[in-house]
Amino acid sequence: MNILQDWPEPIVRVQSLSNSGISKIPDRYVKPPLERPSINPFSVDGNIPIIDLEGLSGEDENFRANILNQVSVACREWGFFQVLKHGVSPQLMDRAREVWREFFHLPMEAKQLYANSPKTYEGYGSRLGVEKGAILDWSDYYFLHYLPCTLKDYNKWPALPVNCREVMDEYGKQVVELCGRLMKVLSINLGLPEDRLQNAFGGENIGACLRVNFYPKCPQPDVALGLSSHSDPGGLTLLLPDDHVTGLQVRKDDNWITVKPASHAFIVNIGDQIQVLSNAIYRSVEHRVTVNPVEERVSLAFFYNPKSDIPIAPIEELVSPTRPALYTPMTFDEYRLFMRMRGPRGKLQVESRKSHK
Numbered sequence: 001m002n003i004l005q006d007w008p009e010p011i012v013r014v015q016s017l018s019n020s021g022i023s024k025i026p027d028r029y030v031k032p033p034l035e036r037p038s039i040n041p042f043s044v045d046g047n048i049p050i051i052d053l054e055g056l057s058g059e060d061e062n063f064r065a066n067i068l069n070q071v072s073v074a075c076r077e078w079g080f081f082q083v084l085k086h087g088v089s090p091q092l093m094d095r096a097r098e099v100w101r102e103f104f105h106l107p108m109e110a111k112q113l114y115a116n117s118p119k120t121y122e123g124y125g126s127r128l129g130v131e132k133g134a135i136l137d138w139s140d141y142y143f144l145h146y147l148p149c150t151l152k153d154y155n156k157w158p159a160l161p162v163n164c165r166e167v168m169d170e171y172g173k174q175v176v177e178l179c180g181r182l183m184k185v186l187s188i189n190l191g192l193p194e195d196r197l198q199n200a201f202g203g204e205n206i207g208a209c210l211r212v213n214f215y216p217k218c219p220q221p222d223v224a225l226g227l228s229s230h231s232d233p234g235g236l237t238l239l240l241p242d243d244h245v246t247g248l249q250v251r252k253d254d255n256w257i258t259v260k261p262a263s264h265a266f267i268v269n270i271g272d273q274i275q276v277l278s279n280a281i282y283r284s285v286e287h288r289v290t291v292n293p294v295e296e297r298v299s300l301a302f303f304y305n306p307k308s309d310i311p312i313a314p315i316e317e318l319v320s321p322t323r324p325a326l327y328t329p330m331t332f333d334e335y336r337l338f339m340r341m342r343g344p345r346g347k348l349q350v351e352s353r354k355s356h357k
């Protein structure tokens, strides 16, 4: 068996398990005691910052500076924030979420046509890593590519629901545009020319992909996770959360904060590649997803990534004798192999990339 061609064990759809009416989940979904959602570190009340982007391209300089400052504080202190009035159509956001909810409610045979393999991850999947015997997360997903154009293949996007491809095509365009605007904001906030971060990503040749997460109802939510704690391996993530079921928790110091999504907001988070490029001025932050005994949940995670075959290292201007480069160069292709082999593992990977000087 080729480890990146085949899954190590037969794939079980979590949705089928959930629909079977079991009251006890199989052992392979039961997290070790210290990783269970009810255990340390504790969940506390609060929320990540919410930032209104209206005025970012306006004439009022003070207003603009204020928005830049809010983003700067959110990136430094949280690594996570929500954005409002971001330019993506609210109706399109609703349609995108609904189209995927419908997809996951299609008969299993219709979804199985797109069953994925660990080679590209494209399609309908139910596990992330390929480690045999791993404890799994309580979720199914659909993964597809937008960019580079050479990877975008509509045949790998679901033909059903009928408007899925059209809706998701437009969604991708609008979200890529928003990511480009946010990259400029981050670059300026790092004291760099506005296109510096984008150029470090490979200019026009960046990668963009979508993972739609489907978290079925879980009869034992206290011992399982929808998605284990991880930081995102890529550049920037724009998450469209479920509109009525919470579940995303963000690590803040020694606590977990359950994100309360604002209406039609995107949740933005810094990925490992921006941590590396910014020489850890910005940090990717661990997050995880809890599951629910009475409600299923859908979320769309849009990943904006560097070109996959260029070395990513701290940006020269952010390296100085007092702040030497904290990371050795590595391409994103090499980097994401870790997640593809071992599944979500907190911040283990980015921390292990530190150069030891």
Ligand SMILES: O=C(O)CCC(=O)C(=O)O
Pocket: 211, 213, 227, 232, 239, 241, 247, 248, 287, 288, 289, 298, 299, 301
């Ligand atoms: O479902 C969520 O709220 C978060 C999903 C996520 O973290 C991911 O897809 O990487």
